[in-house]
Amino acid sequence: MEMKRNARVGMTTQELDHMGGLFLKSRGAVSAPKKMLNFPGNTCISINREVAHGIPSDRKIQKGDLINVDVCAEMNGYIADSGHSFQMPPYDLSVTRLCQYTHDTMMKVINSLKHGVKLNEIGRIIQIEAEKGGYKVVKNLCSHGVGRSIHESPEILPFYNKHDKRILKEGLVISINKR
Template identity: 35%
Template sequence: MVYYKSREEVELIKESALILGKAHGEVAKAIKPGVKTIELDRIAEEYIRDNGGVPSFKNYNGFPSSLCISVNEDVVHGFPSDYELKDGDIISVDGGVFYKGFHSDSAYTYPIGEVDDEIINLLKRTKDSLYKGIEKAIFGNRIGDIAYAIQEYVEGFGYGVVRELVGHGVGKDLHESPEVPNYGKRGRGPKLKDGLVIAIEPMVNLGTRNVVQESDGWTIRTADRKPSAHYEHTVAVFKEGTEVLTTHKFIEENFNF
């Protein structure tokens, strides 16, 4: 069942999203070669809690950390660890905040130091595909319109679109209906109605779309071990227009990509 939000509830999600956006900004300041990914997790959790929020991911179905941090061929759900970032890596940072009864959810993938042009293009095009999807997230359209826009764009470059993992509704629960795939057909799927809040999150691989789950029970990586990129925003659909509730502004102020 899809839970549609009132304007007042969306304003609360925006408050949550602002804390999340600023936490992402604090993480962005620290991202550089030599930094352990567990330190990034500590920075995010400290900022979120200091500002009255709770990290949405921590203890979610047993997940041990505040951020999902996925490096190189890891697609999503990676654990922060003692791994030290090195020149040429890419790192997906995915976070959520629970505040005043509502969740927000967003992600960003960073290049570390000197990264191959082929991989930089993957990141840029995956980020572009997020906005291609958001352009179709308008009242009266269907979920398939978002999915098709993302898939058509990134497959045009020969990339693989992950199918096993999808975007989702966001609200009182971190994951609500409907699912928002990054592949599909125009005009198919649930209709986008007034008050729908969804996370759109393309996960795009440089090589095959196929993925496997690591033995930790969480981390998803590409089957061919080629890099994967991930960007995400939480958006609200209204009759009068769509609003992006999360922000990458504080990331982009503190990290030049």
């Protein structure tokens, strides 16, 4: 949310990324992708049709842009992974609806999670909700486990796979992608 509050039309994604890096540092954390994978930014910032993992650059944020900020931080050997999509004014109602719809879908998924649930049910909810809203899922953008490394198992597909028999177990920490 700190990066959303500081995003301004005309600033570069690199400037916004720098703010994100300073915020992490002020909390005693570091960018996990930068530390572990030598990623060229502190965060991933994607604009408009870029789905995910955008590299901060001299690209300027424009009016009406849809921005996705993905922050993956490491602190004391543990990883946290979070993202947020938002639009710069002036607002396009279809983009506002997309952001709200994906957030609501993510909350439906989170509220369904408990010990014993099949992991493919996560994909089923995402796929059904996307179709109900008139959207499509990005099939190669998976949810995943987090803990001591950036992407841990299990990899969780954003669509239903009847052959996936894995079950959610107590204590497992996962990241749910909503874009």
